[in-house]
Each structure stands twice: as C-alpha cells, then as structure tokens.
Amino acid sequence: MLDKQLLREKITAFVEHDSANYWHKGLRFFDPPLLGYARVDDPLFQEMKKKEIGGGMFRPPVEWLEGAVSVISYFLPFTEAVRRSNDVADEPSKNWLYARFEGEKLNNRLRKFIVDELAATGLRAVAPLLEDEFTIDHHLLVSNWSERHAAYAAGLGTFSLSRGLITARGIAGRFGSIITAGEYTPLPRDYSFPFQYCSWLREGLCGSCIKRCPAGAISEDGMNKELCRQYLHQKDSLQKLREEHGYPYSACGKCQIGVSCEGQIPSSATG
C-alpha cells in the first residue's frame, strides 16, 4: 500500500510534470494540490444521501466500490496567472476558459493516475467521475457523486454563498476524488459546520461574490444554478473560440476572482 506521504509525493510530482497541466506559452493551470481523506463510514455520507444531495441521486462511497474503506479527495488550486487573467470585467478570459476545460483533462488524468497507482499496490479503487455509472441530470443540475461534498467530508473546506467550496488555498480551482479499499486515516476536520469559511454565511460579512456575478445569479440567499447555467450557455465574446475547441459551454468564475476567498480562507472567517 502507498502510505500518505508517498501518495502525496506521487500526486504532487504528477501535477508538476504532466504536460496536460500546461498550455501554450507556458501557462500552467494548477499549483500543487491539497489532499484530504475521509472514512467511507463517516456519517456525513449517509446524511448526504438522506438530505437529498444531488436531488436524491447521491450514492455513498460503498455504493461505488464494494469493500471501500477510504475516500481520497484533492483540490487543485488555479495558479495566480490563471486567476489574474480572469480579474477583468464581465467576459471570461481565454486562459480561464482553457483552465476550466483543458485543466479538467489534467484532472481526469490525475484521477486515473491515482487509481492506477493504488491498483499497482493491489488496492482496488475507483474515481466516480470516470465511471460509466456517473450520471448528471442536466435538467436538475445534480449528479450521483459530488467532488465538493467529498472534499467537505475529507476536511478540505466548507461551502460558500456562491456554491463553491472554500479551502485553505481558496475557492478557485478544481476538485477530484478516489474511493479505495485502502485505509487512509483522516485528520480531524478544522470546521464544525458546513459554511464556516464563508464570511457571509458565517456572520453576514463580505458578500463580494453577489456584486461580481454578471448574471445576477447570487443573492443574499444563495446561488441560483439555473441563472448561472443560462449565463454560461449564452453567446459571449469567446463563443467562436470555445466552439472551435468543442467546449460545451463557456466559463465564467467571476464569483471566485477578486473576492476575499479567492486564494485563501477569508480572515474574517478564521477567528
């Protein structure tokens, strides 16, 4: 079995060297990942099922892998170069668009890399997002596995007003997870409720993401997924480019950039 230290080293080296983490002119999509672990018998996973996460579609880890013991979750923070590129007015930057879609190719390669590395030591493992049974209901905008909920259970961060997950490296990036029969002991979570790191949800401060959203999808009450979806499917200045690349819709991410949780836990939420 790969111990945590070796697993971390292998994952970090993969992200550092894999060509899919780089785009033209040397743009790097992701910094080294944060890693967290959860036990599959953590009551949170049953609560997620009961609370109708994913509109009732959510499948706990043991329904993805018989004999599963642990969930390995990671956060890939977007680099400063990607984030600053999108720190402009309403339209998405090209580099943010590439980071969203080309960067997800790196994320898929990382999911497979971890599964293969575990398998090489005799450990069964699955990445739900690479499985045929992974299902998204595009009408209800829900799915039967949630990378962000796995990350929450694994101690990586808490949910935000903008429906992201705020980690120690902020909110701007991508998540992934692997379910395995290997035993990876979690550390205690640093938070006691699901919205602890969001200044607004914690104590009514900040709210910057409300003003940043060009679609008016975020209000004091939360984020309207349908308004966001409509915005991402509308014609934009990058439509030709994204169609050339075969991206199914645009990117935006303005709610994650130029805000206090962009690259860290807001200071008002750490006291």
Ligand code: SF4
């Ligand atoms: S910008 Fe402020 S209110 Fe919005 S998610 Fe981040 S911390 Fe919460």
Ligand code: SF4
């Ligand atoms: S991605 Fe864009 S449209 Fe969607 S909630 Fe964030 S800022 Fe609004």
